[in-house]
Amino acid sequence: MNAVPIRRRLWRAFHRLGSPPYVYRLAGRLSPWLGVTSCVLLAVGAFWGLVLAPPDYLQGDSFRIIYIHVPSAYLSMGGYVLMAVAAAIGYIWRMKLAHGLAVCVAPLGAWFTALALVTGGIWGKPTWGTYWEWGDARLMFELLLLFLYIGYMVLRMSFDDREKADRVSALLAVVGVVNVPIIHYSVEWWTTLHQGPTLIREGGPSITMDMLIPLLIMLAGFSLFFGWLLCKRLQGEILRRESRTRWVRTLAAEAGA
Amino acid sequence: MNEILGMGGHGPYVWSAYGVTLVVMVYNAWAAYRHQANALARLQQAGAEQETRAKPTVRQIG
Numbered sequence A: 001m002n003a004v005p006i007r008r009r010l011w012r013a014f015h016r017l018g019s020p021p022y023v024y025r026l027a028g029r030l031s032p033w034l035g036v037t038s039c040v041l042l043a044v045g046a047f048w049g050l051v052l053a054p055p056d057y058l059q060g061d062s063f064r065i066i067y068i069h070v071p072s073a074y075l076s077m078g079g080y081v082l083m084a085v086a087a088a089i090g091y092i093w094r095m096k097l098a099h100g101l102a103v104c105v106a107p108l109g110a111w112f113t114a115l116a117l118v119t120g121g122i123w124g125k126p127t128w129g130t131y132w133e134w135g136d137a138r139l140m141f142e143l144l145l146l147f148l149y150i151g152y153m154v155l156r157m158s159f160d161d162r163e164k165a166d167r168v169s170a171l172l173a174v175v176g177v178v179n180v181p182i183i184h185y186s187v188e189w190w191t192t193l194h195q196g197p198t199l200i201r202e203g204g205p206s207i208t209m210d211m212l213i214p215l216l217i218m219l220a221g222f223s224l225f226f227g228w229l230l231c232k233r234l235q236g237e238i239l240r241r242e243s244r245t246r247w248v249r250t251l252a253a254e255a256g257a
Numbered sequence B: 001m002n003e004i005l006g007m008g009g010h011g012p013y014v015w016s017a018y019g020v021t022l023v024v025m026v027y028n029a030w031a032a033y034r035h036q037a038n039a040l041a042r043l044q045q046a047g048a049e050q051e052t053r054a055k056p057t058v059r060q061i062g
Helices: A006-016 A020-052 A061-093 A096-128 A137-157 A162-176 A179-189 A209-241 A246-256 B002-009 B011-054
Strands: none
Touching (some): A061 A162, A061 A209, A096 A209, A137 A162, A246 B011
């Protein structure tokens, strides 16, 4: 029998996540699976949402934008939480790999935030009669989220010393996380243009099954897509941060041969 | 087919939103792969330079 208790084994597994060569290989092994699965889910979900799902009784066919808008918005917020948690772990335990993860989330999160804003604007035109409304709380706080991502990246660029950039930018990431619950509850606290929540609300989702299933498929597809790109970016980031170590030099020499 | 493209008069909105999303996602996938490839290429370049520097020069041998 294996004498190692389960708790110690879990602890060891956790510690391995702090080891750059282990995470580099893990990301490399995961990424093709994430890539293929996400592309299949996205194709199935988009076809289901665009063709098979019935039109909305109120909004007609424009509601189909929900299948890209909601997953983008969800990733913009989920990505920020991931970035803030990683940055906090990096700050508290001085774990470079966690800072590296936060750095990789930032551009992806910023792109999905921009996507949420743009697809929301396009959806708003036929539904509200306008692309953009300065008075809507949800729109404003989502825009603030984009500025937080951009601020994080610009702040890092202003430091030559990577370690200093890690520590200062982590503070911004952690403080900014307050914005995420505000975005979520904004449609309940201030009733302006943006419609209420569809999925995470009291009494369960306010959407029929034939509209809900493609949305769940798209949410899974977007998440795995995000994970896929995060793995690739993390690999690049680890190579940059560990460029002086023996294992990275060996790896580069082997890849070049 | 026309029904799907037209989207009950909302075609331009639906298809432009999906089009933008597709472009952004493809760009991000390309950028993520380039990010890793660039890092690897830079390491190989640095490794090659170091190798040539490590070789003894004529003067050192003499």
